[in-house]
Amino acid sequence: MTRTAPIPTASHFIDGSYAEDASGTPIPVIHPASGAVFANVHAATPALIDRALEAARRAQGDWAALTGAERGRVLRRAAEILRERNRDLSVIETWDTGKPLQETLVADAASGADALEFFGGIAADLGGETRQLGQDWSYTRREPLGVCVGIGAWNYPIQIACWKAAPALACGNAMVFKPSETTPLSALKLAEILLEAGAPPGLFNVLQGAGEVGAALVTDPRVAKVSLTGSVPTGRKVYAAAAAGIKSVTMELGGKSPLIIFDDAEVENAVSAAINGNFYSSGQVCSNGTRVFVQRGIKEAFLSLLAKRLTGAVLGDPLDEATNFGPMVSEGQLNIVLAYIARGHEEGARLIAGGNRVVGPGYFLEPTLFADVTDEMAIAREEIFGPVMSVLDFDTEDEVLARANATEFGLAAGVFTRDLARAHRMVARLQAGTCWINTYNLTPVEMPFGGSKLSGVGRENARAAIEHYSQVKAVYVAMGDVDAPF
Numbered sequence: 001m002t003r004t005a006p007i008p009t010a011s012h013f014i015d016g017s018y019a020e021d022a023s024g025t026p027i028p029v030i031h032p033a034s035g036a037v038f039a040n041v042h043a044a045t046p047a048l049i050d051r052a053l054e055a056a057r058r059a060q061g062d063w064a065a066l067t068g069a070e071r072g073r074v075l076r077r078a079a080e081i082l083r084e085r086n087r088d089l090s091v092i093e094t095w096d097t098g099k100p101l102q103e104t105l106v107a108d109a110a111s112g113a114d115a116l117e118f119f120g121g122i123a124a125d126l127g128g129e130t131r132q133l134g135q136d137w138s139y140t141r142r143e144p145l146g147v148c149v150g151i152g153a154w155n156y157p158i159q160i161a162c163w164k165a166a167p168a169l170a171c172g173n174a175m176v177f178k179p180s181e182t183t184p185l186s187a188l189k190l191a192e193i194l195l196e197a198g199a200p201p202g203l204f205n206v207l208q209g210a211g212e213v214g215a216a217l218v219t220d221p222r223v224a225k226v227s228l229t230g231s232v233p234t235g236r237k238v239y240a241a242a243a244a245g246i247k248s249v250t251m252e253l254g255g256k257s258p259l260i261i262f263d264d265a266e267v268e269n270a271v272s273a274a275i276n277g278n279f280y281s282s283g284q285v286c287s288n289g290t291r292v293f294v295q296r297g298i299k300e301a302f303l304s305l306l307a308k309r310l311t312g313a314v315l316g317d318p319l320d321e322a323t324n325f326g327p328m329v330s331e332g333q334l335n336i337v338l339a340y341i342a343r344g345h346e347e348g349a350r351l352i353a354g355g356n357r358v359v360g361p362g363y364f365l366e367p368t369l370f371a372d373v374t375d376e377m378a379i380a381r382e383e384i385f386g387p388v389m390s391v392l393d394f395d396t397e398d399e400v401l402a403r404a405n406a407t408e409f410g411l412a413a414g415v416f417t418r419d420l421a422r423a424h425r426m427v428a429r430l431q432a433g434t435c436w437i438n439t440y441n442l443t444p445v446e447m448p449f450g451g452s453k454l455s456g457v458g459r460e461n462a463r464a465a466i467e468h469y470s471q472v473k474a475v476y477v478a479m480g481d482v483d484a485p486f
Contacts, residue, residue, distance in 0.1 A: 005088030007095075011041035011184075011208045012048055013191035015055035016201025021045045027181050027208060032098030032327040033318050033362040041184050043209035046216065053222045055202030056147045056174035063203055064144045064172035068124040071170060075120030078197035082113035082162075082190075089189060091319065093158060096183040098327040098363070099281055100318045107281075111445075112162030112190070115461065118445040119170035126171060126466060128473075135480055141473040144172030145248060146224035148469065149217045151238065152187065153229040154180035154329050155284045161187040163445075164227045165194070165204055167465040173225070176205045176217060182329055184208050211237075218242055225469065228252070229286075232383075232454050239457075250458030250468045252286065252450055254383045255411030257432065258404035259289030259440060260394075263297035265416035266438075271306050273414065273440035274389065279313070279367045280441065282326050283387035284333070287412040287449075289440055291373075291380055292391045293400050299393055303352060303371055310353050313367050327363040328386060334363040337386030344370050344379040349390070375403055383409070397422065405431045411451030414440045433459070 010018035011027075024042035031038050044052070063071065082089065089109035094101045099108075128140035150164035161177055168175050179187040187206045194204045207213055211234075218226050218241045225248040228238045235253045242249045259277055261270045277289035294302050313325040328334040334357065341355050354368035365387060373380050373390040380390050394400040404413065413432035415423050420437070427435040433451040436442065443449050443461070450459040458468045 005091040007039055007092060008185055008188035008192075012044055012052070013188050013206040014048065014052045014202075015205065016195055018188075019048060019051070021048055024048070024209070027184065029096065029184060030330065031095050032329050033364075035331070035361055035363065038095060039185065041208045043181075044207040044213050049207060049213065049216050049220075052176045052205040052207050053147060053217070053220055056176050056205055057222050059200045059202035060144070060147055060172070060174035063169070063174060063200060066172075068126050068170070071172065072120040072123030074194070074198040075116045075123065075166060075169060078194050078199070079113040079116035079120060081193045081197055082109050082116065085193070086110055086113075089158060089186060092186050092189065094318050096157060096185050097154065097329055098318055100321075100323045100326045102321045102324055103281065103326075108156060108159050109186075111156075111159045114445045115159075115162045115166040119166040119465075122463065122466075123170040126470070136476065136478050138474060138476045141475065142171070142466075142470045143473055145469060145471060146173060147222050148173045148175045148225040148227065149223050150175055150177040151214050151217075151226070151228045151230065152177065152179045153286075154182040155281055155286070157183040158186035158190055160229050161190050163460050165190070168225075168227075168469045169199070169203065171466060171470040173469055174203050176207060176223075178207050178209060178214055178217060181208065181210045214238070215241060218247075219245065221245065223247060225249070227468070235456070248468065250450075250460070251456045252460060253411070253454060253456045254385075255286050255288070255409045255451060255455050256291060256381065256383050256407050257287060257289045257409070257412040257414070258291045258293055258430070259414040260293045260400055260404060260416065260426065261295065261298070261302065262415075262417040262419070262422070263295040264418045265298070266418070267298060267301055267305060269438065270416040271302065271309055273416065274306060275309060277414065277440040278389040279325065279387050282328055282365070283337075284329060284385055285441065287434060287441060287443075289412065289414050290384065290388065290390060291404070292389055293394045293404065294391055296393050296395060299391075303369075303391065306369060307353050310367050310369065315358060315364055315366075325367060328365055329363070331363055333386065334365060337365060337384055337388060340379055340382070340384045340386070340388060341368055344373075344377065344388070344390075347377045347379070349373045349377060349379060354387070375406065381407070397426070401426065401429050408454045409451070410453035411455035412436075
């Protein structure tokens with residue numbers, strides 16, 4: 001490895017230190033830009049899973065006994081350390097995911113630090129309420145759930161780990177986190193940093209593995225809460241397994257989100273948003289606006305400008321900060337996307353740009369643009385999770401609303417128009433949990449993020465996340481005598 005940062009020294013982080021058991025299933029860690037194996041981890045064995053859960057159970061009680069201000073201080077210090085080490089963490093993330101360093105420097109550990117800082121800042125204010133009831137009164141206590149399990153995805157590994165850990169720990173919980181087996185490294189560095197910031201050993205543990213490790217965690221009776229970021233098929237399995245134990249669940253799943261551009265939109269900005277909503281992270285973003293509805297009056301101008309802008313994509317070594325478009329995360333994901341591109345051709349969509357695998361090492365695919373896409377085509381109905389944009393025509397507001405909502409997903413949506421009355425009217429009727437007006441894919445930690453329909457359950461970020469990592473206990477206090485019928 002060259003131009004790298006210190007990588008973790010073992011597969012797992014349990015009870016405040018690295019742990020290894022080579023009898024676990026080997027998991028090669030592949031650099032997507034070259035296809036080369038640059039590290040190896042092993043899946044957690046049952047003994048390691050038990051150790052991690054027991055460490056979390058033990059640490060959680062002492063952590064919950066601290067004041068919110070004390071917990072918040074640890075999270076804020078962890079945010080500071082993440083920012084101090086942002087470049088090293090970004091290099092690890094680029095090696096692991098293939099995303100350009102230009103991107104990971106601003107979008108990954110930095111976003112995770114924002115989450116730790118935000119929830120660290122509100123931890124002291126997570127209390128209950130008091131109500132006067134005549135001479136009597138009642139109050140509520142906000143209490144932690146216990147041991148939480150986080151299951152991450154491969155597109156934003158350290159960000160997702162922070163988005164789950166920050167509210168969980170702020171509320172007084174402990175966490176066992178399982179990263180995607182495709183991108184296992186950066187969550188281990190987060191565990192190091194939380195310990196250094198003052199978190200007790202066992203509060204945040206990391207276990208590697210695929211579905212069998214996740215299943216063992218989700219079904220363990222010591223676990224009170226499960227938070228998953230992943231695909232709908234995985235979400236169905238996790239939801240069903242957690243339901244057997246009546247566990248609290250939040251899930252951020254897939255999407256096929258609409259980006260609606262009216263003919264009064266500022267076209268340059270709309271094109272920029274469409275690029276961000278389809279090609280950032282090589283299209284591997286759950287909330288991407290991959291169904292781009294363009295009103296007929298500006299369709300050709302939009303396509304012409306977009307095709308021109310796509311020539312600015314710089315493919316190459318993702319550790320070179322001049323590179324702005326990286327590879328797919330794996331050969332398997334690349335082949336899935338190539339199959340969808342072939343279906344787009346077969347079903348009659350018009351290819352405007354891209355569509356080809358880049359010759360050479362790694363899993364590079366050109367940013368791909370289809371026009372004249374219709375609602376029934378597979379590329380307009382199914383989540384591709386790759387750099388493929390589908391542009392669809394529309395005429396009227398009511399028409400595009402009906403078509404935009406005609407999907408089993410409901411994660412996100414965007415509207416571009418200079419008419420703000422229309423913009424607010426549109427987002428009120430769009431069936432999506434997260435919406436943008438005249439921008440796309442901005443997810444500040446102060447704003448809740450999540451979807452409806454098959455796109456998920458619950459919300460991440462903002463104060464809304466607190467409801468998913470805590471429970472309310474109600475207490476009635478009588479100040480007088482007790483009446484009884486006999």
